[in-house]
Amino acid sequence: MPPPVASSLFHDALHEQLGVWPLAYIPYGGADYGEVVRIAQEVGEGDDGAFHAAWTRAAMRLEGEAASVLARGHDSSARELLLRAACFHGKAYHPLFGEPVDTRLLQSHRAQVSAFQRALSLVASPVTMRRVRCDDASMPVYLLPAAGRENEVRPLLIVTNGYDASITDMYFAWAVAATRRGFHCMIFEGPGQGDVLIEQGIAMRPDWENVVSAVVDHALQSPIVDPARIALAGWSLGGYLAPRAAAGEHRLAACIADPGKRDVVGDFGAFATKLGMPCDIATTRPSELDSSILDPLWNAITHNRKFRWSMVQRGFWVNGSSDLRDHLARIERFTMDGRINDIRCPTLFTLAEDDPLARGTEAFYEELACPKHLIRFTAAEGAGDHCEMGNRSLLNRRVLDWLTETLGVKG
Known part of the structure; x- marks a missing residue:
C-alpha cells in the first residue's frame, strides 16, 4: 500500500506551495511521490538555500544515472531521467526569484534547459528548440509531435505560461497528455517568462496577441501543423493571456483558459482586504490609492513571506516594476476591457471551486x-x-475531450 498523503510535506508554507507541484506530474513522468517526500525531508526547517540545494542534489543524481544508462545504450531510460532532472532543476530556483538575479537561479535555469534539451534529443525524431522573434525578445519554442504520428499533419495545441511556471512545467502539465491524444504541441516562453526574463531581462507585456501571432507565424512554417486547427491554452496568468491573444489573433481555432481571467488587477481588492485594508479600496484604481493606504499595505506585504515572494520577488521582477505604485499601474494594463467581443473562436474556461484566482x-x-x-x-x-x-x-482528460470534439480530431 502507498503511504498516506501528508497534509504538508514541507515545513515552510512557501516551500510547500512551490515544492508540491511536481506531484501533479507523476502521471506524466515528472516525479514520483517518494522523491518529493525525500527532498522535503532534506530541506527540513532549512531556508531557501536548503530548498535549492536539496532539489539540485536530486536533479544531479538523476543526471548522473542518465549518463550511466545512456552509456549502456538505454536511451529511453536516459530520456526519462533527464526529463525528471529538468523538472527538479526548475523547482530548485523558484524561491530565489527576484532582482538582482541570484547566481544559483541562473545556474539552475541553465541546467534545467540543458537537461530538457538533451532529453528531447533522445527520441526517433529529435525535438530542437527554435528561436522566434517578438520585438526585442528571442523566444524559445519547442514543437513536440504527437506520439507515434510525428510526420502526420495534425492539429496543434500551443501552450502559454503565466507568472512563474517554466518550460518543463508546461511540458509535464500539458504537452505529454496532448501528444498522447494525437495533438502536436508547441510550448514557448515569452516576455516576462523563463529564458526571456532570466537571460534577456525582458518584462511581461499585456498585448499577448502580438506574442502569440509570432508563435503562430512560426507554427505555420511546419509541414506537420494543420493551419485550420491551431488552438491556444493558457494556465494561471495564462488564463488572461490566452483570451487576450484570441481576441487579436483570429487564426486560432480554439482557446482554453485555466482559469478564465478578465484582468489581473481585479484580484487586488480581495488581496488587500485579506491584509486588513479597507474594503472600499476595490472601487479605486489601485495605482491612484493614497499613500495612507499604500504605505500600510506595503508594510503588510513585506512582513508576510508568501506575499513578499508573490508580489515583490516575483511580481516586481516579472513586470519590471520599481515600487508598489508602479507595479499596480503596470498590472492595470492587463485587461480585457473593450476586447471580449473580439474573441470569435470556441473558448473553454475552467473553474476550480477553491481557486481564489478564479473569483x-x-x-x-x-x-x-x-x-x-x-x-x-x-x-x-x-x-x-x-x-x-x-x-x-x-x-487534461476533460479539456482534451472538449478540444478533440471542437476541432474534430480523429484517431
Missing part, C-alpha cells in the same frame, strides 16, 4: 459572445485548487 471567471464567461463552454472542478474530485494541480490528469 471572476463566471462573470467573464457570461460576457463571452463566442461559442463557449465552462468546466467546473471540485475539491471532492481532488481538483479544487489553483490549476487543478491536485488532479491534473482529470483536467
Whole structure:
C-alpha cells in the first residue's frame, strides 16, 4: 500500500506551495511521490538555500544515472531521467526569484534547459528548440509531435505560461497528455517568462496577441501543423493571456483558459482586504490609492513571506516594476476591457471551486459572445485548487475531450 498523503510535506508554507507541484506530474513522468517526500525531508526547517540545494542534489543524481544508462545504450531510460532532472532543476530556483538575479537561479535555469534539451534529443525524431522573434525578445519554442504520428499533419495545441511556471512545467502539465491524444504541441516562453526574463531581462507585456501571432507565424512554417486547427491554452496568468491573444489573433481555432481571467488587477481588492485594508479600496484604481493606504499595505506585504515572494520577488521582477505604485499601474494594463467581443473562436474556461484566482471567471464567461463552454472542478474530485494541480490528469482528460470534439480530431 502507498503511504498516506501528508497534509504538508514541507515545513515552510512557501516551500510547500512551490515544492508540491511536481506531484501533479507523476502521471506524466515528472516525479514520483517518494522523491518529493525525500527532498522535503532534506530541506527540513532549512531556508531557501536548503530548498535549492536539496532539489539540485536530486536533479544531479538523476543526471548522473542518465549518463550511466545512456552509456549502456538505454536511451529511453536516459530520456526519462533527464526529463525528471529538468523538472527538479526548475523547482530548485523558484524561491530565489527576484532582482538582482541570484547566481544559483541562473545556474539552475541553465541546467534545467540543458537537461530538457538533451532529453528531447533522445527520441526517433529529435525535438530542437527554435528561436522566434517578438520585438526585442528571442523566444524559445519547442514543437513536440504527437506520439507515434510525428510526420502526420495534425492539429496543434500551443501552450502559454503565466507568472512563474517554466518550460518543463508546461511540458509535464500539458504537452505529454496532448501528444498522447494525437495533438502536436508547441510550448514557448515569452516576455516576462523563463529564458526571456532570466537571460534577456525582458518584462511581461499585456498585448499577448502580438506574442502569440509570432508563435503562430512560426507554427505555420511546419509541414506537420494543420493551419485550420491551431488552438491556444493558457494556465494561471495564462488564463488572461490566452483570451487576450484570441481576441487579436483570429487564426486560432480554439482557446482554453485555466482559469478564465478578465484582468489581473481585479484580484487586488480581495488581496488587500485579506491584509486588513479597507474594503472600499476595490472601487479605486489601485495605482491612484493614497499613500495612507499604500504605505500600510506595503508594510503588510513585506512582513508576510508568501506575499513578499508573490508580489515583490516575483511580481516586481516579472513586470519590471520599481515600487508598489508602479507595479499596480503596470498590472492595470492587463485587461480585457473593450476586447471580449473580439474573441470569435470556441473558448473553454475552467473553474476550480477553491481557486481564489478564479473569483471572476463566471462573470467573464457570461460576457463571452463566442461559442463557449465552462468546466467546473471540485475539491471532492481532488481538483479544487489553483490549476487543478491536485488532479491534473482529470483536467487534461476533460479539456482534451472538449478540444478533440471542437476541432474534430480523429484517431
